[in-house]
Amino acid sequence: MMEEDRDGLLGVTAHTIRVTEAVRDGDSLTFIVISQKLSGSGEYHVARTHEDFQWLQECLFNPEEVPGILGVISPPLPAKPHLNAPTKDLKPLGFLVMGKDLGTYCKVLEIYLQQVAANTRLSKNKCLENFLTSPEAPGHQRVRKSIFNRLSQAMEGLRKEGHKDVDSFFQTERDNNFTLTGFSKTATERFVDVVLTEQKLAVACGHLSTCLHLCVEQRDDHAAQAFSKICVKLSGVVDSMQKNFENVSENNLSTLGLGLDLETRYHEAEKEMLFRRTCKLVELETASRNAERAKPIKKAAMDDLKMKSEKEFDQISGVAKQEIARFHSVHVMLLRQALILWCEKQLVTARETFTCYSQHLQAFRDLGE
Structure with missing residues (x-):
């Protein structure tokens, strides 16, 4: 949504990014991401898990990369789909898992990547280039936080969420x-x-x-x-x-x-x-x-x-x-x-x-x- 055409910041053309299929392996999913090289001479084909998408989402908001990046409204990443889960556990995903297959979910991930790549600030992040072009799985570098860190952050969030703003806007x-x-x-x-x-x-x-x-x-x-x-x-x-x-x-x-x-x-x-x-x-x-x-x-x-x-x-x-x-x-x-x-x-x-x-x-x- 928050996007402008700045393909030159990447080695790929933003509107050609596609998530073509979801490959099942037991209870896990791997998504095939294809993008056209900016030179037009070929395509990148990479396999990414949902953890890799989460890693990318976290990397995009590194304040050291782009000044003011925390003010960007990020294209929203959908929640991770859970295969063979009870119906009540699928409610948070709503329409994304109610189709005949995972084509709808792949389409939403495709829109997410296209909007990130077309954003003038988010596309400057080197992690996006790595995500779209590298054959390696970047999500393996993701740091998992303990339950105590998550609880601490949740309590801190509740305290700050109701903080009165100094700007009426x-x-x-x-x-x-x-x-x-x-x-x-x-x-x-x-x-x-x-x-x-x-x-x-x-x-x-x-x-x-x-x-x-x-x-x-x-x-x-x-x-x-x-x-x-x-x-x-x-x-x-x-x-x-x-x-x-x-x-x-x-x-x-x-x-x-x-x-x-x-x-x-x-x-x-x-x-x-x-x-x-x-x-x-x-x-x-x-x-x-x-x-x-x-x-x-x-x-x-x-x-x-x-x-x-x-x-x-x-x-x-x-x-x-x-x-x-x-x-x-x-x-x-x-x-x-x-x-x-x-x-x-x-x-x-x-x-x-x-x-x-x-x-x-x-x-x-x-x-x-």
């Missing part, structure tokens, strides 16, 4: 983000329920169609033959109903479903950016207090630390304002595109279903005559 944005994130999550969860219900109805129609076929009799009397014909005709109608539910649910999944999912994850990404800025604000306020209370022998060092923190905070705030402006101008357009595509696909499905039901109705009329 960012405080208003944080308040709005909190509200919109909740609404988008609720809308996505409700739409997931709709798609699940449509899928259950499709399965039920399949069972009913089978039961109607079991009612067909091979006797020679006229009444039995008439009853069998009706059962066969009804079975065809129910088969059409099953196909309609399957098509409608697939349309919901691939259009508005993914649009809502992307909307939710981008609001979460903006929330993470705003939180990073808040953490830097707390750090600046602490440095300012320490500089005021410092003894003469440490005064110069504390003042330097304060100036460094203030410079970093101003850089992050400047980048954040640019990112927020782009975010508001683009995310509504993306959701609108999903809604338009959803309507178009459902109209096509409705016309096809109308034609099919009209044929069934004429068949019943002919049977009555």
